[in-house]
Amino acid sequence: MEGRPWLRIWLILLGFTFLGLPVWRVTHPAAVAPPKDLREGTITFPLRVEVTFASPPTSFDLEYLGATLISSHAPNRDFAIDWKVAISKEGVDLFLSAEWPPGTPTTAVRVKVTRDGSAIAEQTFWGDGSLAETLTVWEPKP
Amino acid sequence: MKYLAAILALSVTSLVGARAELTVASLSTITTDIAKNVGGDRVKIIPIIGPGVDPHEFQPSPADIKKIVKADLVLITGKHLEGYLTKLEESAGGAGKFVDTGAAFPSLKLEEDGKMVEDPHWWHSIDNVKKATAVVEKSFIDADPANKATYEKNAAAYLAELKSLETWAKKEVSTLPREKRKLVTSHDAFQYFARDFGFKIYAIEGVSTEDEPSSKKITDLINTIKSEGVKAVFFESIENPKVVTEITKETGAKVGGELYADGLGDKTAATYPEMVKYNITTIVDSLK
Numbered sequence: 001m002e003g004r005p006w007l008r009i010w011l012i013l014l015g016f017t018f019l020g021l022p023v024w025r026v027t028h029p030a031a032v033a034p035p036k037d038l039r040e041g042t043i044t045f046p047l048r049v050e051v052t053f054a055s056p057p058t059s060f061d062l063e064y065l066g067a068t069l070i071s072s073h074a075p076n077r078d079f080a081i082d083w084k085v086a087i088s089k090e091g092v093d094l095f096l097s098a099e100w101p102p103g104t105p106t107t108a109v110r111v112k113v114t115r116d117g118s119a120i121a122e123q124t125f126w127g128d129g130s131l132a133e134t135l136t137v138w139e140p141k142p
Numbered sequence: 143m144k145y146l147a148a149i150l151a152l153s154v155t156s157l158v159g160a161r162a163e164l165t166v167a168s169l170s171t172i173t174t175d176i177a178k179n180v181g182g183d184r185v186k187i188i189p190i191i192g193p194g195v196d197p198h199e200f201q202p203s204p205a206d207i208k209k210i211v212k213a214d215l216v217l218i219t220g221k222h223l224e225g226y227l228t229k230l231e232e233s234a235g236g237a238g239k240f241v242d243t244g245a246a247f248p249s250l251k252l253e254e255d256g257k258m259v260e261d262p263h264w265w266h267s268i269d270n271v272k273k274a275t276a277v278v279e280k281s282f283i284d285a286d287p288a289n290k291a292t293y294e295k296n297a298a299a300y301l302a303e304l305k306s307l308e309t310w311a312k313k314e315v316s317t318l319p320r321e322k323r324k325l326v327t328s329h330d331a332f333q334y335f336a337r338d339f340g341f342k343i344y345a346i347e348g349v350s351t352e353d354e355p356s357s358k359k360i361t362d363l364i365n366t367i368k369s370e371g372v373k374a375v376f377f378e379s380i381e382n383p384k385v386v387t388e389i390t391k392e393t394g395a396k397v398g399g400e401l402y403a404d405g406l407g408d409k410t411a412a413t414y415p416e417m418v419k420y421n422i423t424t425i426v427d428s429l430k
């Protein structure tokens with residue numbers, strides 16, 4: 001060993017590499033993928049969605065990007081849900097669909113999206129036996 | 143004898159009732175589909191423009207004009223898509239039997255060579271097709287009141303089909319984030335679709351397929367595709383996909399597939415609901 005200084009240097013370097021790599025990893029963490037809905041240029045907002053039916057539907061679904069937020073087969077008039085969503089400058093779409101018993105005359109549905117109690121999107125839709133509509137929610141103004 | 147005459151009259155009526163009463167010429171594959179659905183077996187449809195024919199460049203042949211002259215009604219797209227209409231009306235002995243299906247709803251206006259023109263591609267809005275169906279229904283009833291009940295029943299069934307198509311379309315598009323609804327197409331045919339479903343259109347050519355894009359327009363489009371992060375570029379069933387392929391090479395965007403922009407196809411999009419489903423599935427799947 002003593003006669004081979006280059007071997008000693010090499011072993012020291014090897015030791016540093018093994019010890020140093022985990023230290024380097026801690027000080028240089030790999031980029032962590034952002035949460036799925038945290039898209040570039042978007043801010044997440046805690047919102048509340050309220051849906052009020054003039055005439056109770058036999059079924060009602062509320063969806064965002066194909067995922068169900070509310071699904072009901074009970075004849076209720078009022079629905080509400082807390083919803084956290086990342087909103088881009090292009091806005092986000094809520095898709096609602098409902099069906100009424102046969103023979104129900106044209107009826108109204110009110111959808112209201114609020115942030116801290118103030119409405120940021122609100123619209124009345126009209127259903128004629130069934131309904132499929134989209135409500136666009138824009139980024140709330142500060 | 144009286145009894146025999148009554149039986150004879152009855153059988154003649156039932157024979158007449160079963161066969162087509164109206165002859166309808168159609169200048170678009172979309173109006174042909176509407177007419178087939180509303181008319182059923184009471185209408186003989188003469189499609190002047192078939193699947194895969196470019197309606198922007200179409201000119202009726204003498205044989206087409208002969209068929210149009212013989213028809214009881216002629217269905218047109220309107221909004222100036224049929225540039226030959228005035229001459230055709232003159233050849234057919236007047237505008238009386240021409241049914242403008244596109245007149246039932248307002249036009250989108252687009253800038254073309256510095257002037258505003260009507261966008262004729264109204265069938266990419268399902269709501270417009272519902273209104274056009276009502277126009278066709280009324281024209282059939284006016285021309286053939288004896289079959290009013292049949293036309294009403296057929297139109298109601300087709301409108302119900304369009305309503306469920308609209309539900310499907312809204313649900314399907316809602317699965318695509320709004321910031322991804324950017325559509326690069328061969329020519330500017332999807333503005334009604336964009337209005338209804340929240341898309342932004344970047345077209346290589348103008349409203350008509352006859353327009354040639356300048357090299358500056360293509361360069362600008364390439365820059366836009368890069369800066370907007372557009373994932374896919376679409377070509378059309380009728381158009382040459384060469385420019386689209388070049389743009390995808392330059393930008394790294396993929397070829398999203400083929401869209402039916404100017405009418406129905408003969409296989410995957412042989413009916414209007416099939417065309418809508420094909421286009422929307424292609425768009426949503428490629429841009430997700």
Ligand SMILES: [Zn+2]
Pocket residue numbers: 198263329330331349350351403404
């Ligand atoms: Zn076109």
